Amino acid sequence: xxxxxxxxxxxxxxxxxxxxxxxxxxxxxxxxxxxxxxxxxxxxxxxxxxxxxxxxxxxxxxxxxxxxxxxxxxxxxxxxxxxxxxxxxxxxxxxxxxxxxxxxxxxxxxxxxxxxxxxxxxxxxxxxxxxxxxxxxxxxxxxxxxxxxxxxxxxxxxxxxxxxxxxxxxxxxxxxxxxxxxxxxxx
Amino acid sequence: xxxxxxxxxxxxxxxxxxxxxxxxxxxxxxxxxxxxxxxxxxxxxxxxxxxxxxxxxxxxxxxxxxxxxxxxxxxxxxxxxxxxxxxxxxxxxxxxxxxxxxxxxxxxxxxxxxxxxxxxxxxxxxxxxxxxxxxxxxxxxxxxxxxxxxxxxxxxxxxxx
Amino acid sequence: xxxxxxxxxxxxxxxxxxxxxxxxxxxxxxxxxxxxxxxxxxxxxxxxxxxxxxxxxxxxxxxxxxxxxxxxxxxxxxxxxxxxxxxxxxxxxxxxxxxxxxxxxxxxxxxxxxxxxxxxxxxxxxxxxxxxxxxxxxxxxxxxxxxxxxxxxxxxxxxxxxxxxxxxxxxxxxxxxxxxxxxxxxxxxxxxxxxxxxxxxxxxxxxxxxxxxxxxxxxxxxxxxxxxxxxxxxxxxxxxxxxxxxxxxxxxxxxxxxxxxxxxxxxxxxxxxxxxxxxxxxxxxxxxxxxxxxxxxxxxxxxxxxxxxxxxxxxxxxxxxxxxxxxxxxxxxxxxxxxxxxxxxxxxxxxxxxxxxxxxxxxxxxxxxxxxxxxxxxxxxxxxxxxxxxxxxxxxxxxxxxxxxxxxxxxxxxxxxxxxxxxxxxxxxxxxxxxxxxxxxxxxxxxxxxxxxxxxxxxxxxxxxxxxxxxxxxx
Numbered sequence: 001x002x003x004x005x006x007x008x009x010x011x012x013x014x015x016x017x018x019x020x021x022x023x024x025x026x027x028x029x030x031x032x033x034x035x036x037x038x039x040x041x042x043x044x045x046x047x048x049x050x051x052x053x054x055x056x057x058x059x060x061x062x063x064x065x066x067x068x069x070x071x072x073x074x075x076x077x078x079x080x081x082x083x084x085x086x087x088x089x090x091x092x093x094x095x096x097x098x099x100x101x102x103x104x105x106x107x108x109x110x111x112x113x114x115x116x117x118x119x120x121x122x123x124x125x126x127x128x129x130x131x132x133x134x135x136x137x138x139x140x141x142x143x144x145x146x147x148x149x150x151x152x153x154x155x156x157x158x159x160x161x162x163x164x165x166x167x168x169x170x171x172x173x174x175x176x177x178x179x180x181x182x183x184x185x186x187x
Numbered sequence: 188x189x190x191x192x193x194x195x196x197x198x199x200x201x202x203x204x205x206x207x208x209x210x211x212x213x214x215x216x217x218x219x220x221x222x223x224x225x226x227x228x229x230x231x232x233x234x235x236x237x238x239x240x241x242x243x244x245x246x247x248x249x250x251x252x253x254x255x256x257x258x259x260x261x262x263x264x265x266x267x268x269x270x271x272x273x274x275x276x277x278x279x280x281x282x283x284x285x286x287x288x289x290x291x292x293x294x295x296x297x298x299x300x301x302x303x304x305x306x307x308x309x310x311x312x313x314x315x316x317x318x319x320x321x322x323x324x325x326x327x328x329x330x331x332x333x334x335x336x337x338x339x340x341x342x343x344x345x346x347x348x
Numbered sequence: 349x350x351x352x353x354x355x356x357x358x359x360x361x362x363x364x365x366x367x368x369x370x371x372x373x374x375x376x377x378x379x380x381x382x383x384x385x386x387x388x389x390x391x392x393x394x395x396x397x398x399x400x401x402x403x404x405x406x407x408x409x410x411x412x413x414x415x416x417x418x419x420x421x422x423x424x425x426x427x428x429x430x431x432x433x434x435x436x437x438x439x440x441x442x443x444x445x446x447x448x449x450x451x452x453x454x455x456x457x458x459x460x461x462x463x464x465x466x467x468x469x470x471x472x473x474x475x476x477x478x479x480x481x482x483x484x485x486x487x488x489x490x491x492x493x494x495x496x497x498x499x500x501x502x503x504x505x506x507x508x509x510x511x512x513x514x515x516x517x518x519x520x521x522x523x524x525x526x527x528x529x530x531x532x533x534x535x536x537x538x539x540x541x542x543x544x545x546x547x548x549x550x551x552x553x554x555x556x557x558x559x560x561x562x563x564x565x566x567x568x569x570x571x572x573x574x575x576x577x578x579x580x581x582x583x584x585x586x587x588x589x590x591x592x593x594x595x596x597x598x599x600x601x602x603x604x605x606x607x608x609x610x611x612x613x614x615x616x617x618x619x620x621x622x623x624x625x626x627x628x629x630x631x632x633x634x635x636x637x638x639x640x641x642x643x644x645x646x647x648x649x650x651x652x653x654x655x656x657x658x659x660x661x662x663x664x665x666x667x668x669x670x671x672x673x674x675x676x677x678x679x680x681x682x683x684x685x686x687x688x689x690x691x692x693x694x695x696x697x698x699x700x701x702x703x704x705x706x707x708x709x710x711x712x713x714x715x716x717x718x719x720x721x722x723x724x725x726x727x728x729x730x731x732x733x734x735x736x737x738x739x740x741x742x743x744x745x746x747x748x749x750x751x752x753x754x755x756x757x758x759x760x761x762x763x764x765x766x767x768x769x770x771x772x773x774x775x776x777x778x779x780x781x782x783x784x785x786x787x788x789x790x791x792x793x794x795x796x797x798x799x800x801x802x803x804x805x806x807x808x809x810x811x812x813x814x815x816x817x818x819x820x821x822x823x
Contacts, residue, residue, distance in 0.1 A: 048756060049520035051513075052666060056755075079647040081757075083783035085772055097770060099757060099785070103644075103660040110757060131646035134793040142481070157474040157822055158300075159265045166299050166482055173482050174299025218449050222476055222819050223501035223582055225453070226545065230571075233548075233564030248449040263822070266446065266454060266475040273447055295494065300479030319582055 030074050030105065031055060038067050056110045061122040064113050068098060068128050076100040076109055079129035082136055084143035088169035093117040094145055098125065115145060124150040142167040203339065210254070210280060211333040213242035217253030217277065219270070221260025224287040227319040228259045236322035241329065250276040255332075256309070257325075261289035262302045274309045282341070284328055285311045288318045312341055439467060444807075446475045452549060452811060453818030455792065459799075459807070466807060469799040471792050476822040484782040488748025489515050492779065493585045496769075499784060500820040501582060502545050505531075505538040506762040508587040511782075513668055514758035514771040515589040518751045521723055526714040527591035528670035533604075533707040534577070534586065535669075535760075536700040540611060541570040542763040543697045546815045547618060550690070553812035554631055556622060566614040573603045590724035591717025604708050608701055615697055622690070632687040636798045636810030639684055646797070647790035650765025652814055655692045656684030662761035674706045686813040693815075696763075723749050748777035757785075764788050764815055788820040 026032055026043045034057070035043055042058040059067050081099040092114035100109045113122055124147035125132040136147040137156040144165035147153060155162060164171055216238075220228050232238045232246065247253040250273045262270055274283070285305050288294035291314045293303035305311060312335070315328035335341050445456040454475035460468040483495050496511045497504040509531055516523065544567040551559020571581040576597050578586035586593050622628045643653040653660065661678040663671050679695035681688030717724045721740045730737040743749075753775040759768035765787030772781040791814050798810055 046754065046756065048517035050523075051517060051668065051758070054757060077644045078649070079645060080759075080766065081647070081768060081770065081783070081785040083770055083785075085781045085783070087780075097755075097783075099768070099770070101766075103658065103665075106665050108757070129645050129647070130642075131648075131790055131793060134789060155474075157265075157477040159474070162264075166479065171299075173297075173486055174479070175297040176293070176303045178297060219447060221454055222478075223498060226501060226582065229548075229560075230564055230568070233568075234561045235565060235568040246449070248447075261476065261478055263475060263477045265477065269446055269454075269475070296478050296480070296483055298479040298483050300477050300482075321581055 026055065028055070028107070030102075030107070031057070031109070034067065034070055034074060037070060038063055041067060052108075054108065054110065056112060058112045058114070061113050061115060064098075064111065065123050065125065065128060068100070068111060068125055071100055071109060071111070072128055075105045076102045076107070078103055079131040080108075082125070082132055082139060084139040084145045084167075086143060086167065086169045091116065094120045094143065096122060096139065096145060120144060121146045121148060123148050124153075126150055141165070144168060204337070207337050207339060211336050214255045214282070214329075214333070215245050215247050215253050216243055216255045216257050217250050217273065218246045218248050219256050219258055219273065221258070221262065221266065222289070224259035224290070224319040227322060228257060228286065228325065231322035231325050236326060238326075238329075241333075243329070250274075251278060253277055254280065255282050255284065255329075257284045257286050258290040258305045258309075258311075259286040261287075261294060261296060262305050262308070263300055264302060267302050267308050270305065271308050282312045282332060282336070283309050284313045284315060284332060286315045286317075286325060286328070287320055288316060291316065294318060438462060452816055455811075455816065455818055455821075457795070457807075459804070461804070464803045466799050466802050466804070469796045469807070471795050473792060473818070473821050476818045478819075478823060480823045481782055481784065484779055486778065488777050489589055489751060489779070490744060490748055492782070493588050494583075496782075496784070497583045497585055498819065499786065499823055500762060500764065500767065500788070500817050502542040502817050503535075503538050503763050504583050505534050505587055506760055506767055507784075508585065509535055509669065510758055510760045510762075510767050510769045511771075512587050512589045513760065514756055514769045515751060517756045517758060518754045518771065518773055519589065519723060519749070520752075521590055521718050521720050523591055523669070523718060524715040525670065525712045527716050527718070529707050529711050530592050530596060530716060531587055531669045532671050532674070533596075533704060533711075534574075534592075536703045536707070537570055537573065537604075537607070539700045539763045540697050540704075541567050541574075543693050543700075544570075544611075544614075546693060546763075547690075550809075550812040550815075551618075551622065553808050554628060556625075556628070559618070559621070562614065562618065566611050569607050569610055573600070573607060576600075576603065588717075588724070590720065591715070593717075595716040596711075601708060604704060608705055608708075612698070612701060615694065615701075619694060623694075629687065631805070631809055632690060632813070633685060634683070635686045635806045636802065636813060637683065637685045638794060638798050642794065642797050643684075646794040648765065648787075648794050649790070650761065650763070650787055651689060651692045651696060652765065652791055654679065655681035655688035657682050662759055662766060666759065668758075668760060671703075673710075674703045676700075676703050686809050689813040750775060750777050751779075759785070762787060764817065764820065765791070767820075784823055786820040786823060788816040788818070791816050792821050 026035060026045070031043060035041060038059065040060055040063060044056045044058070046054040046056060048054065078101040080101045083097050085095040085097060087093060087095060094115040096113045096115060098111040098113070100111065115122055122145070124136055126136065127149070133151070134156060136150055137153060139145045140147065140153050141155045141157055142165055154160065166174065230236065232244055238244045256274060256277060258270065285291045289296060289301065290305045293301050295318070297303065302308060313328050313332040315325055317324050320328070439460050439462045441458055441460045443456065443458055446454040456472040456475065458470040458472065459466050480495055480499060484492055487495055492511055493508045496507045499507050544563045548560045548563025551563065574584060575581050577600065578584035578593070638648065638652065638656050640653070640656045640658050643656050643658055649660070657680060659678065659680045664678060676699045679692045679699070681692050725741050725744050726737040731741050751773045753773055755770070755772045757768055757770045759766050766785065767787055768785035770783040770785065771779055774780045795811070799807055802810065
């Protein structure tokens with residue numbers, strides 16, 4: 001079971017991940033239920049200065065579809081977001097962040113899946129939530145993360161013949177050099 | 188033809204002025220509102236700042252019936268061929284106003300996704316700066332364009348960019 | 349079939365008219381060419397009887413009509429007609445947009461039509477993709493508001509508020525109560541102005557063309573107030589991390605009271621105009637239904653979900669910026685059709701005006717932004733007096749303030765639904781990743797679900813009632 005580094009490094013940086021014996025279960029009963037079913041999921045929380053606590057769970061890509069299905073059945077009925085993040089200098093390089101909302105229980109949950117640089121593939125969530133369709137297409141289009149089992153993984157926001165994935169960190173912003181009269185060459 | 192020779196004949200000069208006058212007094216815009224500038228364009232057509240005073244309140248959806256294309260908003264790479272096609276479908280005489288910073292130069296979005304200035308695709312007759320330009324700025328741009336047409340400064344284009 | 353109107357020249361036995369004819373003109377065709385007017389009572393009766401015949405176009409009973417069979421491709425007893433070509437499904441795919449007067453921006457829809465009924469719909473987006481998420485990585489947190497505010501361009505203050513709240517969660521600054529109240533005031537006014545644009549375009553798309561003028565007329569008052577306070581009518585960059593950019597101008601209470609009076613009357617007028625109008629009711633009842641389950645699965649939130657019966661408003665459940673201090677109701681529909689969405693938004697406008705009134709009466713005094721000089725710039729006069737203020741100003745506007753590392757998701761209730769921003773910071777002055785969860789993105793994705801088996805005019809009404817903003821969708 002790969003130990004993913006916790007995606008949340010706030011004020012105190014913990015260099016070593018927790019040993020499996022000492023696994024901290026979340027207080028919340030719904031999340032605790034999920035934690036018991038999925039042993040490899042790492043639960044964490046981010047306490048912001050203002051606003052409710054944000055629950056984050058790091059899951060393996062092999063477990064993500066069962067986990068999200070279980071979360072949906074446990075009460076997170078509303079699909080909110082899928083987004084891909086490129087941590088350029090970190091391995092695993094990509095993070096796919098799935099945001100869920102439970103309107104009934106007034107809770108949010110963030111599921112983070114780490115994907116390696118050479119193989120940024122994970123199973124699609126369109127079977128769990130129909131709304132994942134466009135979000136996964138956007139992640140593929142802009143970041144190059146593939147979702148197996150997606151009904152139509154084509155480009156969404158960019159033209160069909162575009163080459164590259166612009167939101168990746170190794171691709172520049174694509175700006176045109178702008179020169180102002182009388183100034184030195186602007187960056 | 189580019190650059191019609193000016194006929195010193197009194198009748199034809201007056202006729203040309205008359206034709207220019209009619210062209211400016213009912214320049215129908217094509218609906219090409221893309222982004223935030225489109226909202227300001229709609230506000231210019233609404234009651235407070237009234238484009239109907241100038242005969243322009245009918246925004247024609249069909250480019251065949253339109254004279255003026257106000258490119259209102261940012262033109263993305265995917266939209267650029269559509270823009271060119273709509274411009275080509277318009278019948279002569281036609282004019283283009285590039286409304287806003289994004290249409291004129293790419294605006295604050297100097298990145299991969301936008302065409303840096305719509306004049307890379309279509310010939311522009313008037314640039315209206317602003318982000319978004321208020322209705323008064325747009326009206327100033329439209330009226331300046333009308334003045335230029337009346338003065339005959341804008342010649343007929345060959346149809347090839 | 350009939351021959352009289354098509355070959356009058358050949359029928360010389362038919363009496364002609366008494367019209368004064370020029371010399372040399374005798375042929376009926378010549379007369380027609382000269383556009384002579386038939387004088388009543390002088391026409392040939394057979395010609396008049398046959399004048400409204402369709403000739404070869406005349407519709408015969410269906411079993412006899414050979415032309416219709418020819419159109420259908422059924423075999424006809426003729427040599428030149430091909431074999432039977434019967435299309436079981438007479439479906440046709442047409443393209444609507446991206447340049448279209450009724451698609452609310454550059455949205456392209458592929459519609460598979462059977463007659464005028466939609467069998468399938470596919471939205472194609474990306475025509476307004478601006479690369480804002482990439483641009484956000486190149487701008488400091490103080491500049492980020494200018495970028496984000498142009499996404500949902502009808503509710504720019506909501507974008508800025510979401511961004512500022514996300515940054516403030518990571519930076520952990522305290523926002524003074526006056527700044528929070530100003531934020532609530534501006535965002536609720538923005539909600540009203542956004543819904544006014546919605547009702548203008550919705551009314552116009554449904555057929556009430558004058559709604560376009562009325563909606564924009566009331567909106568001008570609110571935009572004037574925005575211009576007075578923030579400097580711009582749209583895309584204000586007013587709500588910034590740490591507070592707001594400037595205090596409310598003196599005399600703002602009178603402006604806001606005038607807005608309240610005029611817009612309330614306006615909404616009452618629109619209600620009279622539309623709500624019980626039989627044409628409007630026919631066009632909107634039972635059209636474009638989305639159920640609550642579909643709303644959950646697709647992530648549709650906001651007025652569109654509330655019209656389907658989902659009683660959830662972020663301002664009530666996860667309140668932000670002190671909005672829980674004000675009393676307001678959340679309208680919830682039941683059917684999820686166009687009419688319910690209309691009613692929900694109309695009521696939301698009234699509720700927002702109620703919130704604005706409460707803010708007006710209870711606006712606290714104090715700072716309009718936090719005093720923390722690491723986040724907000726000092727007042728301009730201080731720069732002349734204090735070296736420290738000058739250094740703060742310099743560092744803030746050249747390098748920008750650094751945000752501690754972390755990842756945060758912040759959501760606000762925009763007029764379109766849940767607008768969320770996922771901000772990843774690695775400790776620098778610029779965001780590492782800013783992802784915007786746009787509410788219209790989910791709505792546009794759910795379009796095929798709502799458009800099944802509708803006719804084309806209903807498609808226009810449904811699309812207008814959902815209030816998608818393509819800047820939000822494409823970013």
